[in-house]
Amino acid sequence: MNLKRQILEGEGVKLDFKKTITSCEKIAKTMVSFANNIGGRLLIGVLDDGTIKGVKDETEERYMITRAAHFFCRPALDPIFEEIYYDDKTVLMVDIPESTEKPHYSLAEDGKWWVYIRVKDKSVLASKVVVDVLRRGADEKGVLIEYSSKEKALLEHLDKKERITVKEFCALLNIGRRRAQRILVDLVLSGVLAVHTTEKEEFYTAM
Structure with a gap:
């Protein structure tokens, strides 16, 4: 793997840089966001600006990540480790595959379990709709939709406005x-709508 080339791509949906792991809660949040999405990779020993610092204690980094994956993620995750050597420095590469057991929750500092998804280079708290989509999507069961006046009104609205939020949908149909x-x-599960999550809002569009 070309480490420099990957770093030049920058952090994003599938890549996150960490200088070191200092908190199981924080790294668990990132790992579940990868598992709930399309998978992702952590590069430990790399600064946010892409500078390669290397890890001081690779064993300690592995321990923190493994502990977070097993005790701060539910269901537990199984990270895949690989050491990369660059200019006498060691970078720990950690792959988190996309999960077949979605949704995964991470344990926060307040003692509560939350679901996160990856949006660009951030791990964002998932909405109730997204959590349900993840849960039911993992069941691999088809969704039979009976189009009532409510579904039809929503699709007619999207023909004109192109997007809608939950709040707007509630107001539209009372x-x-x-x-x-x-x-x-x-x-969403039937493929009629697409859900779009940003750091500030969530909205829906017709497929």
Whole structure:
């Protein structure tokens, strides 16, 4: 693997740089966001700006990541380790494959378990809709949609406005948030809608 080339690509959906691992909670958050998405890679011993510092104690880094993966992620994760040597420095590469047991939760410092997904180079808290999509999508069962007036009204709205949020959907049809979320989950799983998550908002578009 060409380490420099990969670093030049920068952090993103599938890549994260860490100088060192200091918190099981924080690294667990990153790992579950990879597992809940399309997988990803950690480069330990690399600064945010891409500078290769190397790790001081590769064994300690492995221990922290393994501990986080097994005790701070639920279901537990199995990271894949590889050492890369560059100019007398050691970079620890950690691969987190996409999971077949979604959603994965990470244990936060407040003692609560949360689901995260990867958005660009950030690990973002997943919404209720996204968590349900991850959970039901892992079941590998088809979703049968019966188009009522509500689904039709939503699709007609998207023909004109192109996008909609949960709040806007609730207001459009004068329905509660839970019911709106159930409809959106079904439509996402059936391939009718796409969900878009950013750091500031979440919205839906027609496929």
